[in-house]
Amino acid sequence: MNGLNAVCRAIDTLNKTVGRLIAWLILAMVLLSVFTAIARKFGFGSNGWLEGQWYLFAAVFLLGAAYTLQQDLHVRVDVLSKHFTAQTRAIIEIVGHVVFMLPLAVGLTWLGWHDFMQVWQHNEMSADAGGLARWPVKLLIPVGFSLLVLQVLSEIGKRIHALATGEKA
Amino acid sequence: MIGEWGWLAPLMFAALFLLLLTGYPVAFVLGAVAMIFGALGVMLGAIPIELVQAIPERLFGIMRNETLMAIPFFTLMGLILEKSQLAEELLEAVSQLFGRIRGGLAYAVIIVGALLAATTGVVAASVMAMGLISLPIMIRHGYSPAISSGVIMAAGTLAQIIPPSLVLIVLGDTLSVPVGDMYIGAMMPSLILTGLFALFIATVSMIKPQWLPAQPALRVEIDWSKLLHALLPPLVLIFLVLGTIFIGLATPTEAGAMGAAGALLLALLKRRLSVSLLNQSLDHTAKLTSFVMFILIGSSLFSLVFRALNGDLWVEHLFTNLPGGTLGFLVAVNVLLFVLGAFLDFFEIVFIVVPLLVPIIHKLGIDPIWFGVLIAMNLQTSFLTPPFGFSLFYLRSVAPKEVTTAHLYRGAVPFIGLQLIMVVALIMYPDLVMHNKGEEPSSFSEVNDLSNVGGQAASADEAIRLMQEIAKEQKN
Amino acid sequence: ITQPTVQWRLASSFPKSLDTIYGAAEMLSKRVAELTDGKFQIRVFASGDLVPGLQVLDAVSNGTVECGHTAGYYYVGKSKAFAFDTALPFGLTARQQNAWYSQAGGRELLSELFKQYNVIPFAGGNTGAQMGGWFRTPINSLKDMQGLKMRIPGIGGEIMSRLGVIPQTIAGADIYPALERGAIDASEWVGPYDDEKLGLYKVAKHYYFPGWWEAGPQLSFYVNDAAWAKLPKAWQAAFQVATVEANMMMLAAYDARNPQALVRLMNQHKVVLHRYPDDVMQAGQKAAFALYDELAAADPMFRKIYASWKPFRRLVQGWTNLAETSLENFMYKNAK
Ligand code: NA
Ligand code: NA
Numbered sequence: 001m002n003g004l005n006a007v008c009r010a011i012d013t014l015n016k017t018v019g020r021l022i023a024w025l026i027l028a029m030v031l032l033s034v035f036t037a038i039a040r041k042f043g044f045g046s047n048g049w050l051e052g053q054w055y056l057f058a059a060v061f062l063l064g065a066a067y068t069l070q071q072d073l074h075v076r077v078d079v080l081s082k083h084f085t086a087q088t089r090a091i092i093e094i095v096g097h098v099v100f101m102l103p104l105a106v107g108l109t110w111l112g113w114h115d116f117m118q119v120w121q122h123n124e125m126s127a128d129a130g131g132l133a134r135w136p137v138k139l140l141i142p143v144g145f146s147l148l149v150l151q152v153l154s155e156i157g158k159r160i161h162a163l164a165t166g167e168k169a
Numbered sequence: 170m171i172g173e174w175g176w177l178a179p180l181m182f183a184a185l186f187l188l189l190l191t192g193y194p195v196a197f198v199l200g201a202v203a204m205i206f207g208a209l210g211v212m213l214g215a216i217p218i219e220l221v222q223a224i225p226e227r228l229f230g231i232m233r234n235e236t237l238m239a240i241p242f243f244t245l246m247g248l249i250l251e252k253s254q255l256a257e258e259l260l261e262a263v264s265q266l267f268g269r270i271r272g273g274l275a276y277a278v279i280i281v282g283a284l285l286a287a288t289t290g291v292v293a294a295s296v297m298a299m300g301l302i303s304l305p306i307m308i309r310h311g312y313s314p315a316i317s318s319g320v321i322m323a324a325g326t327l328a329q330i331i332p333p334s335l336v337l338i339v340l341g342d343t344l345s346v347p348v349g350d351m352y353i354g355a356m357m358p359s360l361i362l363t364g365l366f367a368l369f370i371a372t373v374s375m376i377k378p379q380w381l382p383a384q385p386a387l388r389v390e391i392d393w394s395k396l397l398h399a400l401l402p403p404l405v406l407i408f409l410v411l412g413t414i415f416i417g418l419a420t421p422t423e424a425g426a427m428g429a430a431g432a433l434l435l436a437l438l439k440r441r442l443s444v445s446l447l448n449q450s451l452d453h454t455a456k457l458t459s460f461v462m463f464i465l466i467g468s469s470l471f472s473l474v475f476r477a478l479n480g481d482l483w484v485e486h487l488f489t490n491l492p493g494g495t496l497g498f499l500v501a502v503n504v505l506l507f508v509l510g511a512f513l514d515f516f517e518i519v520f521i522v523v524p525l526l527v528p529i530i531h532k533l534g535i536d537p538i539w540f541g542v543l544i545a546m547n548l549q550t551s552f553l554t555p556p557f558g559f560s561l562f563y564l565r566s567v568a569p570k571e572v573t574t575a576h577l578y579r580g581a582v583p584f585i586g587l588q589l590i591m592v593v594a595l596i597m598y599p600d601l602v603m604h605n606k607g608e609e610p611s612s613f614s615e616v617n618d619l620s621n622v623g624g625q626a627a628s629a630d631e632a633i634r635l636m637q638e639i640a641k642e643q644k645n
Numbered sequence: 646i647t648q649p650t651v652q653w654r655l656a657s658s659f660p661k662s663l664d665t666i667y668g669a670a671e672m673l674s675k676r677v678a679e680l681t682d683g684k685f686q687i688r689v690f691a692s693g694d695l696v697p698g699l700q701v702l703d704a705v706s707n708g709t710v711e712c713g714h715t716a717g718y719y720y721v722g723k724s725k726a727f728a729f730d731t732a733l734p735f736g737l738t739a740r741q742q743n744a745w746y747s748q749a750g751g752r753e754l755l756s757e758l759f760k761q762y763n764v765i766p767f768a769g770g771n772t773g774a775q776m777g778g779w780f781r782t783p784i785n786s787l788k789d790m791q792g793l794k795m796r797i798p799g800i801g802g803e804i805m806s807r808l809g810v811i812p813q814t815i816a817g818a819d820i821y822p823a824l825e826r827g828a829i830d831a832s833e834w835v836g837p838y839d840d841e842k843l844g845l846y847k848v849a850k851h852y853y854f855p856g857w858w859e860a861g862p863q864l865s866f867y868v869n870d871a872a873w874a875k876l877p878k879a880w881q882a883a884f885q886v887a888t889v890e891a892n893m894m895m896l897a898a899y900d901a902r903n904p905q906a907l908v909r910l911m912n913q914h915k916v917v918l919h920r921y922p923d924d925v926m927q928a929g930q931k932a933a934f935a936l937y938d939e940l941a942a943a944d945p946m947f948r949k950i951y952a953s954w955k956p957f958r959r960l961v962q963g964w965t966n967l968a969e970t971s972l973e974n975f976m977y978k979n980a981k
Contacts, residue, residue: 023448023455026241030433033238033426037419037828043792045811047802050235058232060241060455061462068459074194075460077512079556081192089192096193100201108224115225118703127699127722128814129803134722137232141225222709223696230697235816341818345660349822417827420819476694531661629920632854635980636918639904640911 004157011154012070015147019067022060029056046130055137062144066151090159097152105149112141174215178480181206185471186512195517196460199467203474216477227469231462235422236342241458242425243335246406246432247285247294247328248450253436255402256285256298262399264303265392272374272381274307275320276367282324283363286331288406288428292552296325296563305569313380314572316373319580322560323366323587326552329515329545330359333410333425336515336545343523344537348421349414354542354602358591361601362546365587402435461516468520484525485532495533499596502526503547507589510551514559518548539602543595549588553581650684651880653872656705658698658715661691663839665898666864669770669891670714673866676890680883685876687712702867706762711872714769716864717755718799725800726758726946729954730766732862734804734933736954739771739861739896741961746863749957754950765873767888769866770895773903775856776840777921778833779824779849787924796820796832800936801858807932808925824848833858837906838899846914853919857929864895 036049068074081089116138118124124134181202188198210216231237250256260281267273267280278299285295299321307317329336332352341351374381409431413419419427436442475481491497509518523544530540552560555578564577595601655674659667667689674687690710692698701713702720717730729751737745745751746768759766778797784790791809795802802812813829823829825848832849833856834840846852866888873881910916921929937955941948 019455020448020452023451026245026451026454026458027447029238030242030245030426030429033242033423034430037413037423037427040794040811040813040828041418043811045794045813047812047814050814053238054233054235057235057238057241057458061459062232064455064459065463068456068463069194071456073456073460074196074463075514076192076194077189077557078192079512080190084192092191092193096191096197096201100204101197104197104200104204107221108228111222111225112228115229122723125722127719128798129806129812131722131814138229140232141228219708220695220710222707223704226696226700226704226709229700230693233697236818345662346818347821348818349825414822414826414828417823420815420823420828422816422819423828473695476690481694528661631978632920633918635977636907637911638980640908643908644912 004161008154008157008161011150015066015070015151015154018147019064019070022063025056025060029053029060032056047126047128048130048132051126051128051132055132058137058140062140063147065144066147069148069151069155087163090163094156094159094163097156101152102149102156105145105152109142109145109149112138112145116142174210174213175479175483177206177210177213177215178475178478178483181471181475181478181480189512195513196463196467199464199471199521203467203470206478207474210474210478216474220473220477223473224470227473228466231465231469234342236338236348237462237465238422239333239335239338239425240461241454242429243289243291243333244293244457245450245454246425246429247289247291248453249429249432249436249442249446250285250289250402250406251294251298252446252450253432253439253441255432255435255439255441256281256294257302258395258399259284259403260299260302262392262396264306266396269383271378271383272370273383274303274310274312275316275370275374275381278303278320279324279363279366279370282321282327283331284400284403285325286327286329286334286359288403288410289328289333291335292326292328292559293563295328296322296560297567299325300564300567304564304567304572308569308571311379311382313377314576315580316370316380317580318564318568318572318577319582319584320366320370322553322558322564322577322581323584325563326549326560327359327363329552330355330362330549332356332359333421333428334545336519336548337541338421339516339519340523340541340545343519344527344541346537346541350538351541351545354538355545357601357603358542358546358595361594362549362588362591365590366584369583369587402432405435406431464516465520468517471521472524481525481528485529488526488529489532495535496596498529498533499535499543503543503592503596506544506547507550507554510548511554512557513551514557515548515551518551519544536599536602539595539599542602543592546588546591546595549591550585553585553588555581651686651876653685653687653711654695655687655689655866656695656701656710656713656715657689657691658701658713658719659692660698662842663835665838665895665902666714666770666772667691668898669864669895670866672894673714673769673884673887673891676887677880677883680887681880685880685883689714702762702764705764705867705869708763708869708871710869712866712868714864714866716862717766718862721799724758724946725940725944726755726950728800729950730755730863730865732859733937733954734801734858735860735930737861737958737961738965739773739863741958741965742771742861742863743768743892744961745954745957750953751950751957754953758946758950759867760870763870765868765870767866767868767885768863768892769888770864770892771899772835772859772862772864773896773899774861775833775836775859777853777856778831779840779845780831780851780853780919781824781827781849782830783851783917783919784853784922784925786922787928789922790925793831794829796824796829797858799858801833804858804929804932804936807936808928821845821848836899836903837910838902841906841910841914846910846916850915850917851919852910852916853921855921857921857926863892866891 033053039045119138120135126132185202188202211218263281264274264277267277282295304317304321308314332355337351337355338348341348406428410424410428413427414421414424488498491501530537552558555561561577655670657667657670661667670689674689677685677687696704699719701715704710705713717727720727755766794811794813795805796815797805797812798814806812815823820832824832824845834843937951941951
């Protein structure tokens with residue numbers, strides 16, 4: 001059980017670090033967006049800057065999903081479930097994660113990787129003048145979902161540990 | 170037309186609601202239902218397995234949807250306003266102005282709610298700021314806890330109907346209409362709604378004066394310079410968000426970033442911006458963005474499978490065969506949205522339900538902008554209807570102990586009623602949504618003059634002249 | 646009800662609101678069903694319903710859907726040679742494109758490119774010459790193009806940028822308000838019929854012609870080659886003739902609707918027509934062919950197709966000019 005705990009803690013630390021770092025990309029997004037508007041007004045401008053904004057945006061929500069799960073901030077409908085026992089809730093969470101989330105997140109990692117490899121091999125670019133290479137933003141999908149896979153494993157581990165030891169997860 | 174496996178689609182909807190009740194995260198439930206029914210569809214031969222490859226394509230479509238960048242922009246702006254206490258100062262100053270009249274603090278809340286609403290598009294910041302500051306004062310001065318909570322939640326929720334607004338942005342995107350048109354369309358109805366709130370407070374203060382007492386204690390000199398200072402930040406932000414579009418500096422998407430940057434700058438100028446405040450706000454924004462976008466991703470998985478099972482045809486069939494034609498459809502949609510609003514938040518409703526309604530409104534010839542404003546007004550109630558209402562949650566998290574959940578629920582009821590009155594008013598008087606701008610008058614001679622500008626080739630003039638002759642003939 | 650023997654999904658790159666373009670896919674679906682006694686059904690999905698509009702080639706290539714209706718030039722980020730499937734600036738008119746594509750080896754050459762993506766292409770409509778976009782203020786010379794902010798995607802945008810224009814592919818929902826208030830100065834779209842529905846005339850009165858980057862843009866049906874191979878010969882033929890009909894009818898629909906819409910724009914909406922200044926067109930054409938030479942040097946596939954396209958263009962221009970344009974010019978000058 002201690003080994004399990006250590007793995008879960010390592011995963012949590014990883015995703016927490018990633019999550020806290022990518023939060024700063026929001027500031028970058030804000031500044032880039034403001035800069036794009038002002039630069040355009042002064043006769044400079046590039047589709048690359050426009051695209052850079054949604055590249056950053058995608059990085060924020062894809063790489064931040066695992067951290068959001070760890071912090072239990074994915075919204076729930078708790079009308080009924082708030083009356084469940086902690087044990088029932090833990091079991092629901094474990095079943096949901098094992099049966100649905102793991103296959104989904106693994107599947108999306110795989111599909112995203114496949115998609116990324118196609119873009120990488122063709123060196124696909126934006127179709128617009130001054131636009132960016134597509135591989136970095138395509139890479140976000142498999143990376144984001146593999147972080148999510150790890151976090152789902154950690155969440156399962158923590159709940160199994162809690163059920164087994166009776167401690168709070 | 171719906172096919173052999175048509176029954177799977179309704180079942181899918183049922184499964185969604187059932188699984189939501191387990192309390193498993195909404196985004197993941199959507200994905201889970203998609204997975205179960207996708208697998209079922211593949212096994213029964215109703216869906217080709219290759220369709221799963223649409224998932225990364227759809228995900229990429231969501232990633233490059235720049236319009237949704239408004240979510241982090243507006244959230245960050247709201248959080249900075251709240252955490253740097255700029256919202257608090259505004260509320261204090263306005264309360265001072267209105268405190269002396271009966272129900273004055275309630276008017277102050279409505280006015281500040283509307284002002285904050287005009288700067289930002291997120292409810293959380295408004296409700297939490299006002300809940301933290303106003304609610305304890307109102308309770309202390311003998312205001313009814315129910316009315317106080319109700320007015321704070323309702324005024325805070327104005328953020329979603331007064332432009333700029335995330336609801337209007339997301340709806341505009343889903344209905345494929347310009348966000349600007351949605352803003353213009355929502356202007357009048359949202360002002361009327363604000364007026365209705367004030368009217369309600371006035372009525373209550375006459376019928377039940379003990380619920381909304383006047384505040385002789387607040388009868389102090391008004392500090393005009395403090396008031397101006399407090400009013401400045403929201404005005405600056407209104408300029409940054411709406412003004413930068415107006416002067417042609419920013420696109421509506423960039424205007425959100427202007428507002429967020431402006432809020433940061435204001436906090437910095439007031440020496441309130443610490444690294445830890447910035448860090449907290451960014452962290453919070455990232456998490457909120459992630460959970461909203463994952464609901465969208467989940468909805469996208471859900472609707473992919475739902476469509477593959479011809480569920481969209483089923484919904485279309487269901488809604489176009491309602492008695493009462495267009496009116497029947499509108500009533501049914503509004504009842505549906507109101508009920509769903511009690512259990513789901515507006516993102517889920519807009520992402521899952523509204524796309525299914527789009528083909529129907531086109532078929533019935535309903536103006537999508539008017540329809541969007543109508544839905545936005547209806548979804549306004551979803552913030553206040555128990556058990557699942559964001560404003561209820563936000564206020565609950567900051568309310569003082571003596572305010573019970575029952576107070577919140579009771580306080581919300583009259584304001585839900587007022588919002589529903591607006592929904593009915595919009596159906597009865599569609600002209601309240603004014604987005605059709607008249608043509609600027611321009612004479613035919615001006616057309617001739619301008620077309621001759623510059624050294625164009627003779628054949629160009631001839632081409633234009635010929636087309637003009639033909640156009641003139643067509644006119645007669 | 647008897648079930649169809651084959652059920653295909655068609656992903657369109659277009660929304661239902663572009664009814665002329667979107668309608669071509671529905672026409673294909675209807676005709677194929679009629680020709681096969683309802684046994685071969687194709688369900689058409691609008692942009693975004695199954696996959697985003699700009700991902701249709703990927704979806705057909707992966708077999709996510711059996712077929713799609715899209716425009717090749719959306720995919721120039723993968724290979725610039727995809728532009729030949731639709732239009733190159735200062736390229737072929739609709740009739741010339743049809744001639745090159747179906748009778749002068751164009752489709753065969755493009756098939757080599759599409760083979761790499763497991764796709765079989767079919768011509769699937771044409772808008773005819775498009776308009777050159779909506780401007781807030783008139784431009785009188787090449788100088789006025791400097792620093793002009795214009796929403797113009799793709800290779801057209803690349804050439805515009807070489808003329809000093811700042812191409813800005815802003816979000817679709819932002820086009821109208823950005824143009825209204827001047828965050829951008831101009832935006833191109835399609836032609837009078839579709840532009841009228843988009844309503845840009847309300848915010849930018851100056852309507853320029855010709856859309857020199859789209860003299861005759863061809864839309865295409867793409868079919869996944871594995872799905873195609875599974876079709877009985879007779880159904881392949883049914884599909885093929887249906888694409889030919891859709892190809893012809895879309896152009897006919899635009900040719901019928903565009904002039905009526907232009908008249909409405911002029912009479913009811915007081916739109917001001919301008920031709921692009923000569924120096925803009927000349928600089929544009931020069932920049933375009935300089936770009937094609939660069940692309941041919943860098944990309945073997947582009948080079949190969951360009952080697953067929955360029956001489957064909959020259960030849961057919963001469964013929965069109967001699968036989969059609971001369972008569973048209975006479976008739977227009979002496980119109981009655
Ligand atoms: Na607002
Ligand atoms: Na609710």
